Amino acid sequence: MNTQPTQAAGWRKPLRRLLGFSRLYNFLDWIFSRHRPEPGTILLTQRRVYVLPTRQGLIFCLALMVMLIGSINYNLSLGYVLTFLLAGVGIVSILHTFRNLFRTRVRAGRVEPVFAGDTAQFRIILESGAEHDRHSLRLFGRSSHADDAQNCDLPAGRSAEVTLPMPAAQRGWLPLERITIETRYPLGLTRAWSYVQPDMRALVYPRPDDSLLPPPQARPDMGDTLSVGSGTDDYYGMRPYQPSDSPRHVAWKATARGQDPLTKLFSGRAASELWFDYEQLPARLDREARLSRLARWVLLAERSGVKFGMRLPGLEVPLGEGEIQRERCLKELALFQAVDAGDAP
């Protein structure tokens, strides 16, 4: 999607340059552009760093006015000196505030997948790109309050990582919202800020429910009637008991001898394989509930170390095990869209 504009840029570039002479175009461009996420490293140029006085700045101006009038009224020469010195400090501090943000580089860092209802932690990397230290840069998302901003200092030539928490309400992709970087350093009289939206999204898994691992099920398409855990295939050994093992497989005789509990292992596919099928879930569950149930099963299955596969309408995750399989399944669950609308109850 993002590659589209570069293809058509051949004739658009000169047009944009021409339109650039129009003040109205620039203004509208300024208003309406940069609402799409920007890939790569974002440089905060002077066009996108805005500076305005804060409320304290306005109070400061008011105080200076009072001091100036007082100095005139009482003919206080040193009053003029102090007033103008402070006015100078106020003016110079605008430059310092601007400089504190100007030419900072922002890029996307890592973001770990989360379950719906948790909080996604977006890591954003700031690079100084300057020979002076930057202080008290504050980052906050569009929907969060400025008081909850993340504060960060950025020494000269270094980079810093800021973690922005964002609530993940729904499964699927959670794009990073527009974030504001602001600073009031050094005196809090002015605020310089910029809006950035690094191209960054978090994967949100369905929230797992609290069901137990399903009873063994047959794979209808293979005509297989063997069930997991009660396989009568060849016994081939024992291993230490794990809490998820079925009691029927516990080697009670050995346990009765005072040894640590052991579990009997049977060879054969069905003994350590599980298939989770969307369609096989009770009809009273709606789509999200089914996905939650499946997410729970995937977690439990991975924890008990069995092989498992998953079938969703129009999609099958072949058998696998371990974390990679878990992530894969959860990702499919997170991104699942019903192929057939009539499929969901």
Added chain:
Amino acid sequence: MKPMDAILHPDAHPFRHMAWLLAGLALATAPHASRFSWWITAGTVLVFIWRLYIAWRDRPLPPRWLLFTLAGLATAGVWLTFRTIFGRDAGVSLLVMLLAMKLMEMRSTRDVSVAVYLAYFLAITNFFYSQTIPTAALMLATVLLVTGSLVGFNAPMRAVKDNLRTAGSLLLQAAPLMLLLFFLFPRVQGPLWGVPQDAFSGVTGLSDSMSPGTLSQLSTSDSIAFRVKFEGSPPPRGRMYWRGPVFWNYDGRTWRAGVPRLQEGSFEGLGNTTDYEITVEPHNRFWLFALDLPARAPRNARFTGDYQMLSNTAVRTRLRYDMRSYLSYRANGGAEEADLRAALTLPRDFNPRARALAQEWRNTLKSDDAVLREAIEFFRNGRYLYTLEPPLLEQHMVDEFLFDTKQGFCEHFASSFAFLMRAAGIPARVVTGYQGGELNPVDGYVVVRQADAHAWTEVWMGERGWVRVDPTAAASPVRVESGIAAAVPQGTVLPLMMRQRLDWVRSLRDNWEALSNQWNQWVLGYNPERQREMLSRLGFSDADWRQLAQMMFWSVAAALSVMAMWLLLRLKRQDPVQKAWLVFCRKLARKGVERGPAEGPLDYGARASAALPEQSQTVREISADYADLRYGPPAPAQQLRTFQRKVADFRP
């Protein structure tokens, strides 16, 4: 990749920031401490300690109702102390207590800002009392400290000394803007409206009446009355009579001015004129000083019938004016019948002995001239002692002084002499002012101090007009010729700077006062006239306020853009390693070996050395050095210099 520095911190206000802020606020408050009643000072100190304790132990701030109660009590206290809550002293006291209350409800950075602005206000109110160089230095220190602590609250992770350095660089960068604004801001002569009654209290100077003790009180004051810059060399000390208020009415104890006659006094100037410029310190009265007799009044002042100069407004700021005087003159104005009658009036039932003496002179001597000479002889031979601590006099003050105690200050001499003259039928009046002055060799200004205050008399001699007679000079010629220090007996307590034989102190004093004078002339005395003068010297004569505002705007804008370039363009300065490498790449590109956009330095070096076989060794070395310097661990500066030299010497 360089290490990550994720520095996250809670938005807390640690103890050290609060401690530094309190130190700055204390410095802003401290100069006022001596001017308050004891309870304000004590209360403020207590609140500061309390706040420090709260910050140290991380205790909660006191509840609102307590603060309101305290604020109410404090306001009531101010009212009880000053009987007003307006005015200078009461206002400053209230400001200090407002600051103290603000400390107790400082919860957010915004509250800190407000406290800091209050500290700026306190710094400026300090100038009501003093505008000397030390005060300015103290103000600067206060602003630095307070601003530094404000930076601290906006960058909580930094060390305090870094915050102070930031505040210092802000102040330094603000200095050029301050100078431009100070010199170009269109000046208006204040006040814009009335100022509180007590705004100018506490200034010393001559008074509008004279009774024994009025002037001798001044003689212990070292402070400067005015400074004079003569064109050419100053006249001899004995001729420097600086005319001030003139007194006509005597009630037996006190001399008073009477109603000033506003028509211009006329006189005949004899001989050469003396031109000079006077910078008078504020004394909150109307009179201006000039050498006897001033040729004309300066702007915004009038000339009275008895040759006083009265300013149209009270002299509440340091005032500068050009003067021209005739040291020789015939003062025959202001001598109408009513004037002469007033100059002969004496209270009855006072000083019978002096009256008798005057009557005797009148009867035995024929002319006024002879009486005058006799009177001067009387003072000259009377063995009078000039002293700052004369004995107390009772009802018949002139009698007691002339015949009994024989110890007095110039006001005793002048008062008695005028009494004798009037009693003898010669119109006389008392003139007060200053006598003498001291040349500061450093800047050539003559400094006249309060201790130079003096009183003399003028008698009407018909043809010759009003003639100045200084009975003090007759009795104690040294006073007039050499100044007060030489005239008083040894061991008298005099202002430190008036004492003799302290040469090094004196030269230190001269230098300091010359500096203060420049300060006064150019910083404190920078008024609408000075501004016009300076602009016309720069070639902008008759600039009105619009032009001034324009000049101010454009010069500030220019200064600001220079500063912006300096602050912002410095960012783009290139890494020296990268810079040398790019030079190297350009040199190779000219030989047709251009670096690909994604080509690493070592690959590029290998390709270039293959293309330039005779330079292959150098090319490999340079690219290896570059990779090392750029991506390796920090290298000593020597290695960078070698690399730069290799690139510079490289000739493909």
